[in-house]
Amino acid sequence: MKIIRNQFGIGPKVSLFTLGTMRAIESKAQMYSVLKRACLIGINHIETAPIYGPAETFLGESLEKLNFEGIHPQGGWIITTKIIPNCPLAKGKKQIKGMLKRLGVEKIHNLAIHGLNLSTHLNWALNGDGYELFEWARDENLIEQVGFSSHGSYSLIQSAIESNHFNFCSLHLHLLDPERIPLAQKALEKGMGVMAISPADKGGHLHTPSQTLIDDCYPIAPIEIAYRFLLSQGVSTLTIGAQSCKDLDLTSKLINANDPLRPLEKVVISRIHSNAKRRLGNTFCGQCRECLPCPMNVPIPEILRLRNLAIGHELQSFSKERYNLIGKAGHWWETHNASSCQKCGDCLPRCPNNLLIPDLLEETHSELLDSPKRRLWE
Incomplete structure (x- = not known):
């Protein structure tokens, strides 16, 4: 062959x-x-x-x-x-x-x-x-x-x-x-x-x-x-x-x-994405990045992407692992997690889907915060 x-x-x-x-x-x-x-x-x-x-x-x-x-x-x-x-x-x-x-x-x-x-x-x-x-x-x-x-x-x-x-x-x-x-x-x-x-x-x-x-x-x-x-x-x-x-x-x-x-x-790929959006409902983040920049340097799209994965595909283990590496992997990953959000509302009028971003960040932090796991170099 x-x-x-x-x-x-x-x-x-x-x-x-x-x-x-x-x-x-x-x-x-x-x-x-x-x-x-x-x-x-x-x-x-x-x-x-x-x-x-x-x-x-x-x-x-x-x-x-x-x-x-x-x-x-x-x-x-x-x-x-x-x-x-x-x-x-x-x-x-x-x-x-x-x-x-x-x-x-x-x-x-x-x-x-x-x-x-x-x-x-x-x-x-x-x-x-x-x-x-x-x-x-x-x-x-x-x-x-x-x-x-x-x-x-x-x-x-x-x-x-x-x-x-x-x-x-x-x-x-x-x-x-x-x-x-x-x-x-x-x-x-x-x-x-x-x-x-x-x-x-x-x-x-x-x-x-x-x-x-x-x-x-x-x-x-x-x-x-x-x-x-x-x-x-x-x-x-x-x-x-x-x-x-x-x-x-x-x-x-x-x-x-x-x-x-x-x-x-x-068909399978379409089903994967449509089912995830259905599970997330009106909280689905489309990753347009219009919410950036954040005054507190919160990586809003990345955090809401992990939320999409955790809820839309029930990949909680993966989402937790990635979320808990934030601030612990140097320049290889993000440095601020959702706890840095001060709910200033700066991102709200820029979101085309009218997401309540500060509330979603707070919820994501509560759900994904866990003990960090050992990291393999990539």
């Missing part, structure tokens, strides 16, 4: 699914078995990072072993790894050399800024030490192309894409949160590669969906319809953070499934 490959920036073509290595770091044997399974089902693209603990080391050793056994994708493996923004030039050079050594390669296909989340990060990449670092790495033939992952604002990601400085981007793109799909499409129009990061976990804990979501998606599994939605939008590749070979079973089924949505899939 011929495996579909998508263009990814100016680099080699990649499979529709990318193996994320963050969850396969318990042992070298775990990394090896997952990597071998990924290869056998048609994956040729790997995503890793130094911040994923021993991931790069385990990956490099597993690649060496598989190559010795003659197991590798047609055309070879494509690797994306990442560098934290705002590092000084000398430190950045040292980090890139360390990546190459751990991975056991002479050249990195795709080097991404790991979390281009602030305007200072973008300035570092366009005008500061980051710019010099990437130029040096290209001149030394150590990297092929540069991109970024981002959890930042819509406007920041848009600026990064429009800078024409990057060849690919890794974004949070989800069936239940499609706000950034236009950004992905803009990037694709510019010839950039687009990788959807964590479409299952950060897309709503779709490995363990609520019964309500399961019923709304019937007869298709929530995670499958989520993957199909993104692939049908033309996204270059989706990351799969596999802990075991079993986690790649669905990937094997969908390895070539980038065709347009089928009639049943369209």
Whole structure:
């Protein structure tokens, strides 16, 4: 069977699914078995990072072993790894050399800024030490192309894409949160590669969906319809953070499934959204963002999005996890939760749906506030 490959920036073509290595770091044997399974089902693209603990080391050793056994994708493996923004030039050079050594390669296909989340990060990449670092790495033939992952604002990601400085981007793109799909499409129009990061976990804990979501998606599994939605939008590749070979079973089924949505899939997606709106009634937030800016810097759309998910799809566990990370994850997530709302009413006349936003924020805070859980780096 011929495996579909998508263009990814100016680099080699990649499979529709990318193996994320963050969850396969318990042992070298775990990394090896997952990597071998990924290869056998048609994956040729790997995503890793130094911040994923021993991931790069385990990956490099597993690649060496598989190559010795003659197991590798047609055309070879494509690797994306990442560098934290705002590092000084000398430190950045040292980090890139360390990546190459751990991975056991002479050249990195795709080097991404790991979390281009602030305007200072973008300035570092366009005008500061980051710019010099990437130029040096290209001149030394150590990297092929540069991109970024981002959890930042819509406007920041848009600026990064429009800078024409990057060849690919890794974004949070989800069936239940499609706000950034236009950004992905803009990037694709510019010839950039687009990788959807964590479409299952950060897309709503779709490995363990609520019964309500399961019923709304019937007869298709929530995670499958989520993957199909993104692939049908033309996204270059989706990351799969596999802990075991079993986690790649669905990937094997969908390895070539980038065709347009089928009639049943369209019906299911319409049902998902219409049922959620019905459950939320006149409290549904359409994510238009007209309520911003908030004088107290409350991220109103994000908080009401979590409310939409908790009530509309009964994804309370996911919504609680994300809500309780607010203020605890640095620049990776929001810094003010709903308790910062002073009920000034500044947002009320701007809401096209006439939502009682301060009351909804107060209710959401009461329902979702919980003890924070351990966070996996993304």
